[in-house]
Amino acid sequence: MKFPLVLALSLLATPSLADWQQTLDAARGQTVYWNAWGGDARTNAFIAWVSEQTETLYDVSVQQVKLTDTAEAVTRVISERTAGQDTGGSVDLIWINGPNFLAMKEQGLLHGPFVGDLPNARYLNLGPTSPASIDFTVPVEGLESPWRLAKFVFTYDSARVAEPPRSMADLGAWVAVNPGRFTHPDPSNFMGSTFLKQALIELAPDASVLQQPVTDAGFAAATAPFWDWYDALRPNLWRGGETYPENQSVQQQLLNDGEVDIGMSFDPASTAAAIADGLLPDSARVFVPENGSIGNISFVAIPYNAANAEGAEVVANFLLDPAAQAHMQNIEVLGSFSVLDPSLLDDAAKAAFAALPTAPSLPTVAELGPTLLEPHASWMTRLTAEWARRYTK
Amino acid sequence: MRHDGRLLRAVVLGVVGLGLIAPIAVGLWQTGRAAFGILPALGRDMVSLAPWHELADLPGVATSLRLTLVTGFGSTLLSLMLATGFCAAVHARMNPSVGARMLTPFLAIPHAAMAVGLAFVLAPSGWIARMMAPFAGWERPPDIATVNDGWGLALMVGLMVKEVPFLLLVILSALSQIPVARHVAAGRALGYGRGVVWIKIIMPQVWPLIRLPVWVVLAYALSVVDMAIILGPSNPPTLAVAVTRWFTDPNPAMILPASAGAILQAVIVGLAVVLLIVAEALGKRLGRWWLRRGGRGLRAEPGLWAASAGVTALMALGALAMVSLVVWSLAWRWSFPQILPESWSLKPWTSAQDGWIRALSNTLLLAGATVGLSLALAIAWLEGEDRAHRTRAPWAEALIYLPLLIPQIGFLFGLNVGFLQLGLSGGIWAVIWAQALFIFPYVMIALSDPWRALDPRMIRAAAALGAGPERRLWAVKLPVLIRPILTAAAIGVAVSVAQYLPTLFMGAGRVATLTTEAVTLSSGSDRRVTGVYATLQAGLPFAAYLAAFMIPAIVHRNRRALSGATAA
Numbered sequence: 020m021k022f023p024l025v026l027a028l029s030l031l032a033t034p035s036l037a038d039w040q041q042t043l044d045a046a047r048g049q050t051v052y053w054n055a056w057g058g059d060a061r062t063n064a065f066i067a068w069v070s071e072q073t074e075t076l077y078d079v080s081v082q083q084v085k086l087t088d089t090a091e092a093v094t095r096v097i098s099e100r101t102a103g104q105d106t107g108g109s110v111d112l113i114w115i116n117g118p119n120f121l122a123m124k125e126q127g128l129l130h131g132p133f134v135g136d137l138p139n140a141r142y143l144n145l146g147p148t149s150p151a152s153i154d155f156t157v158p159v160e161g162l163e164s165p166w167r168l169a170k171f172v173f174t175y176d177s178a179r180v181a182e183p184p185r186s187m188a189d190l191g192a193w194v195a196v197n198p199g200r201f202t203h204p205d206p207s208n209f210m211g212s213t214f215l216k217q218a219l220i221e222l223a224p225d226a227s228v229l230q231q232p233v234t235d236a237g238f239a240a241a242t243a244p245f246w247d248w249y250d251a252l253r254p255n256l257w258r259g260g261e262t263y264p265e266n267q268s269v270q271q272q273l274l275n276d277g278e279v280d281i282g283m284s285f286d287p288a289s290t291a292a293a294i295a296d297g298l299l300p301d302s303a304r305v306f307v308p309e310n311g312s313i314g315n316i317s318f319v320a321i322p323y324n325a326a327n328a329e330g331a332e333v334v335a336n337f338l339l340d341p342a343a344q345a346h347m348q349n350i351e352v353l354g355s356f357s358v359l360d361p362s363l364l365d366d367a368a369k370a371a372f373a374a375l376p377t378a379p380s381l382p383t384v385a386e387l388g389p390t391l392l393e394p395h396a397s398w399m400t401r402l403t404a405e406w407a408r409r410y411t412k
Numbered sequence: 413m414r415h416d417g418r419l420l421r422a423v424v425l426g427v428v429g430l431g432l433i434a435p436i437a438v439g440l441w442q443t444g445r446a447a448f449g450i451l452p453a454l455g456r457d458m459v460s461l462a463p464w465h466e467l468a469d470l471p472g473v474a475t476s477l478r479l480t481l482v483t484g485f486g487s488t489l490l491s492l493m494l495a496t497g498f499c500a501a502v503h504a505r506m507n508p509s510v511g512a513r514m515l516t517p518f519l520a521i522p523h524a525a526m527a528v529g530l531a532f533v534l535a536p537s538g539w540i541a542r543m544m545a546p547f548a549g550w551e552r553p554p555d556i557a558t559v560n561d562g563w564g565l566a567l568m569v570g571l572m573v574k575e576v577p578f579l580l581l582v583i584l585s586a587l588s589q590i591p592v593a594r595h596v597a598a599g600r601a602l603g604y605g606r607g608v609v610w611i612k613i614i615m616p617q618v619w620p621l622i623r624l625p626v627w628v629v630l631a632y633a634l635s636v637v638d639m640a641i642i643l644g645p646s647n648p649p650t651l652a653v654a655v656t657r658w659f660t661d662p663n664p665a666m667i668l669p670a671s672a673g674a675i676l677q678a679v680i681v682g683l684a685v686v687l688l689i690v691a692e693a694l695g696k697r698l699g700r701w702w703l704r705r706g707g708r709g710l711r712a713e714p715g716l717w718a719a720s721a722g723v724t725a726l727m728a729l730g731a732l733a734m735v736s737l738v739v740w741s742l743a744w745r746w747s748f749p750q751i752l753p754e755s756w757s758l759k760p761w762t763s764a765q766d767g768w769i770r771a772l773s774n775t776l777l778l779a780g781a782t783v784g785l786s787l788a789l790a791i792a793w794l795e796g797e798d799r800a801h802r803t804r805a806p807w808a809e810a811l812i813y814l815p816l817l818i819p820q821i822g823f824l825f826g827l828n829v830g831f832l833q834l835g836l837s838g839g840i841w842a843v844i845w846a847q848a849l850f851i852f853p854y855v856m857i858a859l860s861d862p863w864r865a866l867d868p869r870m871i872r873a874a875a876a877l878g879a880g881p882e883r884r885l886w887a888v889k890l891p892v893l894i895r896p897i898l899t900a901a902a903i904g905v906a907v908s909v910a911q912y913l914p915t916l917f918m919g920a921g922r923v924a925t926l927t928t929e930a931v932t933l934s935s936g937s938d939r940r941v942t943g944v945y946a947t948l949q950a951g952l953p954f955a956a957y958l959a960a961f962m963i964p965a966i967v968h969r970n971r972r973a974l975s976g977a978t979a980a
Binding site for chain 1: 451452453454471472475535536537552553555557560561562641645646647648657659660661662663664667744745747748755757763764766767825828829830832833835916920921922924928929931932933938939940941
């Protein structure tokens, strides 16, 4: 078991203010190259806001490196290690999740543990089973710092769909009646694989095995009903399941164009945000599977060879500031739910969250239903590989 | 004098060798090592064929390969046939300089921007479908794969919209070196139809002049990434896209089969060029036999008219795509089946202002630096040839074309590793260098023919008046050649603006240009912001072409022979 070790490490890394002052001093004047997916204009604008704030407060500026895919940043760090560039690397901070985190952690490509050193980490629930401590069942061990909450939701156009399907079994029936009106992003994209995982959790005979690393026998048993369901679903998908949108944003565009009736997102507020931006019709709404949906936390990590690691820590800490989190949760800004534990906040911070504006297409926390744990990362790799083997001919 | 020329040639050759050829060799070497199992960063240091076995076992590889071959060869062959047919049908009635001017917007717009526009025009929810919707009674877009189709037809159309104008330009400039009217008259007097004269007499003379550009088109079509992501099928995609995806897979070990795929991509392009050479040799033999047979019965006119109609349709599609980008950049809500936006707004321009201004200034800086470098090098090369009184050896010609024939994905990963080892990656300099690899060849190709076509009497007159080589270059050649030099510069700007993979890999993603932003944003959902970037992306090279037309007219306003007809 790794837990005692983690505990020991986190005790050792208890923040002392003197250490943090050293970090702040070292960070002064640094420019942090934050590698983050750049396909969402609101996220890009939020990162620009973060840069303004950290520049004023700490003399640290943030430069977003807009990625088409997070793995680009991982590849970059690997190229640098291949070339022997173990310091002064070009990537300072990565918006990272799941398999990319696992890959970097296993290859020893991450700086840290550093989360325990961040003063604002005191607002986080870092208990061993908290979502902030486990990324896709992989223990975080202080190597990445949370910044925004993600939860799987469907988006639909209420003007076209009266009663959306509330479970994967219902979805199968709905698609059979409405052929060509549903699809999911390509499983090589994380949103596409999340959809498959959500279906697997709902359809697996015993979902608890998904929390353990996958085995050959276990995989066959757990996925058999899923493949039956998917084989029936696929011919009735958009374009006969021959091609898939590249990611959820492209699918949102299809929803806006009326090519499909249902979209999906990992951000419950994205629908309200898209309506405000004129990217979805006013009648767009959110629904979640009735038995709960997969949720996780988006993290930021620092590569082992980052040129501006101190600045990156300052930015990671700023992202956890209650005022910054409330600003982020504002639907008019980004609308991403906060990662802070409400019970750890002081009254002023609580009031800031309570005062945030709302919108008809913005679900309440109660409407979002229970959060299901991500399966072990090995399941996702196996599931998407098997999907490709079956359907990529 | 000869000695002077030799020194200049040696310097130019050294710069080309170290600056252009060495990086490609280093890149291929590093990628090749990974393809055969050597990647020390992952602790792999044994030579093995495992990456190739892994590559062969990846799902859909065979389909990807088929797609690549069908779209690459198909689009090139069709483009060539259409461009030839079009020239045969309308050449006699066309003013070449007007024709070249009409082609400019199609040449200027980068592939990625054209692809974004075409994707909207062709999609089942796109512009054409919206125009048909009231008549067909569609309330919802029909579920037909008109883009991202499994056969890659949309990708082929996209490639053809870009390649046909390029080939037309190349063929037109080749035709200016052949007495077409006399040959057609002679052929018709002997009883051959117009189309047959073109096939039997004109094209065999044109082919040697356009052979290399056709190779470049084929190599490009076989290895295109940005356009294939936007218009091509996704499950599986073409080989080049698949390789790009594998390079960016969350599992770093995928770099090994990805490298093998990159090498495979390079081999395919190499084999394709060999195939063209073999076909040319066969065609020569068969053609001679066919010519001597002297058959006159064949009528090729319907084919010519079909080609003209095809070219017109492609141009109309391309024009529609370009207009749609501008309209989207000014739209707020625009849903199916509205033909025009329901609400308009300048917000896409204003809200993304900081972003596009930064991208625009980076793009301008890169274009200026790379085009300046490439022009200086090209002029030095040509002047070196002049001073040595030599024509270009075939190997030198091949050297120039090399960067255009080797697929970028084949050596960029390795090149990045090489640059990193020199401590060069991630900066604007690395990007300038990497882009110049691809801009220099185009500038060189565009400048060579006009340079050689320079009236030698002017140089002789200048020499007779006592002007040395330096003075002849600065006072005679460059001013007289200002139009082709600016045209070459405009082509260079267009190529620089369009560079995607080199900017991404060498800039470590930090150097944001209009093209990297447009491709990143096209993976998002906001067509309006994509429209802003694509409009700028197309507008910048267009402005460069415009300047290439305007500046000589102003500079030489009192020199009629220099300001009017193009020397290109």
